[in-house]
Amino acid sequence: MTQDTFPSKLLENAVTEFAKLPGIGKKTALRLVLHLLKQEKEEVHRFSSSITRLRDEIRHCKICRNISDTEVCNICSNNSRDHATICVVENIRDVMSIENTQQYHGVFHVLGGIISPMDGIGPADLEVDSLIKRVIEGDVKEIILALSTTMEGDSTNFYIFKKLKDSGVKVSMLARGVSIGDELEYIDEVTLGRSLINRQLFEQSLGQ
Amino acid sequence: MTQDTFPSKLLENAVTEFAKLPGIGKKTALRLVLHLLKQEKEEVHRFSSSITRLRDEIRHCKICRNISDTEVCNICSNNSRDHATICVVENIRDVMSIENTQQYHGVFHVLGGIISPMDGIGPADLEVDSLIKRVIEGDVKEIILALSTTMEGDSTNFYIFKKLKDSGVKVSMLARGVSIGDELEYIDEVTLGRSLINRQLFEQSLGQ
Numbered sequence: 001m002t003q004d005t006f007p008s009k010l011l012e013n014a015v016t017e018f019a020k021l022p023g024i025g026k027k028t029a030l031r032l033v034l035h036l037l038k039q040e041k042e043e044v045h046r047f048s049s050s051i052t053r054l055r056d057e058i059r060h061c062k063i064c065r066n067i068s069d070t071e072v073c074n075i076c077s078n079n080s081r082d083h084a085t086i087c088v089v090e091n092i093r094d095v096m097s098i099e100n101t102q103q104y105h106g107v108f109h110v111l112g113g114i115i116s117p118m119d120g121i122g123p124a125d126l127e128v129d130s131l132i133k134r135v136i137e138g139d140v141k142e143i144i145l146a147l148s149t150t151m152e153g154d155s156t157n158f159y160i161f162k163k164l165k166d167s168g169v170k171v172s173m174l175a176r177g178v179s180i181g182d183e184l185e186y187i188d189e190v191t192l193g194r195s196l197i198n199r200q201l202f203e204q205s206l207g208q
Numbered sequence: 209m210t211q212d213t214f215p216s217k218l219l220e221n222a223v224t225e226f227a228k229l230p231g232i233g234k235k236t237a238l239r240l241v242l243h244l245l246k247q248e249k250e251e252v253h254r255f256s257s258s259i260t261r262l263r264d265e266i267r268h269c270k271i272c273r274n275i276s277d278t279e280v281c282n283i284c285s286n287n288s289r290d291h292a293t294i295c296v297v298e299n300i301r302d303v304m305s306i307e308n309t310q311q312y313h314g315v316f317h318v319l320g321g322i323i324s325p326m327d328g329i330g331p332a333d334l335e336v337d338s339l340i341k342r343v344i345e346g347d348v349k350e351i352i353l354a355l356s357t358t359m360e361g362d363s364t365n366f367y368i369f370k371k372l373k374d375s376g377v378k379v380s381m382l383a384r385g386v387s388i389g390d391e392l393e394y395i396d397e398v399t400l401g402r403s404l405i406n407r408q409l410f411e412q413s414l415g416q
Contacts, residue, residue, distance in 0.1 A: 007274050007275055007281055007303060008262075008276055010261055010265055011266070013258045013262070014261075017259070020255075021244075022243050028231070031301075032229050032232075034299075034300065035229060041263055044259060045263075047259065048256030048257070050218075050224075051241070052256045053218055054221070054241065054244075055252040055253075056249065058216060058219070058245065066215050067219060068215055069218055073215055074215065091242075092215065096213050096214070096215070099213045100213050
């Protein structure tokens with residue numbers, strides 16, 4: 001699509017802005033923009049102010065670094081949760097995924113990424129120091145590492161483990177094994193091998 | 209995804225607004241919103257103001273009803289174009305598609321839809337009267353109907369044709385036939401039948 005086919009500079013600007021979003025090409029951007037153009041003005045204003053307000057007013061919880069509307073997030077300020085267990089995740093989406101399982105009642109710590117020398121991200125770029133500080137200063141019993149099962153995730157796990165191993169805090173990580181619903185023939189060898197080594201007692205699996 | 213898993217009302221609002229866009233589900237909306245959250249404030253403001261400005265400031269060309277930043281659009285105000293030939297299209301996107309072919313040098317008329325009794329859209333809801341007026345009052349030689357090849361498109365074509373048949377203006381429509389690149393075995397029978405009836409001289413096709 002060449003530039004000069006746009007009948008309007010305003011339209012072109014809006015399409016260009018939309019096309020900057022991940023996974024949105026020029027054609028989709030045009031479709032979305034023309035959809036918005038057909039909506040009532042108030043509707044469109046509500047759309048754009050929801051974005052600017054989010055960007056301008058959002059805060060990060062001073063305890064766990066999750067995004068929050070308040071200084072301390074809902075989870076950290078919830079007294080019925082187990083504040084002695086901290087689940088370490090990469091980003092906000094992971095917090096939401098774990099919350100959706102409804103299996104976790106502890107609190108979180110959002111690193112804001114994982115150690116990735118290829119992308120120039122080291123421990124100093126992440127919320128690792130604040131995690132260590134939180135563990136040392138607080139009454140923490142267990143750290144659950146819930147990072148991606150990639151090389152970068154593993155390096156980050158190991159880095160945090162090393163930093164905490166003398167603190168007396170239990171460091172655990174998510175169970176690795178066969179996904180629920182997986183057919184055996186499609187599972188990669190590493191996962192299958194690991195899940196053989198870490199096999200569980202059948203009675204134990206019934207209890208979960 | 210249940211409501212209470214959102215760590216922030218602001219985030220939830222933005223995701224809800226994004227998820228109203230066609231083809232954008234809750235998961236994609238979240239991904240887009242978190243992407244915007246990572247951008248600079250100015251970048252996000254540029255994004256949202258491009259949308260609101262478009263909605264607030266856009267106009268429709270008083271001649272062809274295409275969207276435009278000015279009272280008369282670029283195409284209608286371009287003297288090097290053939291103002292005696294009007295191509296009738298359903299919407300703005302069709303204008304852009306035809307402009308992209310670089311094969312058309314006349315002007316346009318944007319109906320804003322097609323006649324569709326199922327959706328309660330009649331001729332009065334479309335820019336049909338303004339088209340007839342334009343043809344009768346102006347120095348128009350040919351009307352090219354470039355609507356969808358659906359039943360609704362055909363009804364609209366026929367409606368316009370009937371209105372114009374006594375005006376002395378030539379009414380043509382887009383050629384219907386086999387698409388360039390189509391394999392014969394996959395073409396539907398109606399298209400194939402029509403393209404047999406309307407077969408062209410081979411020498412003629414070379415000239416195109």
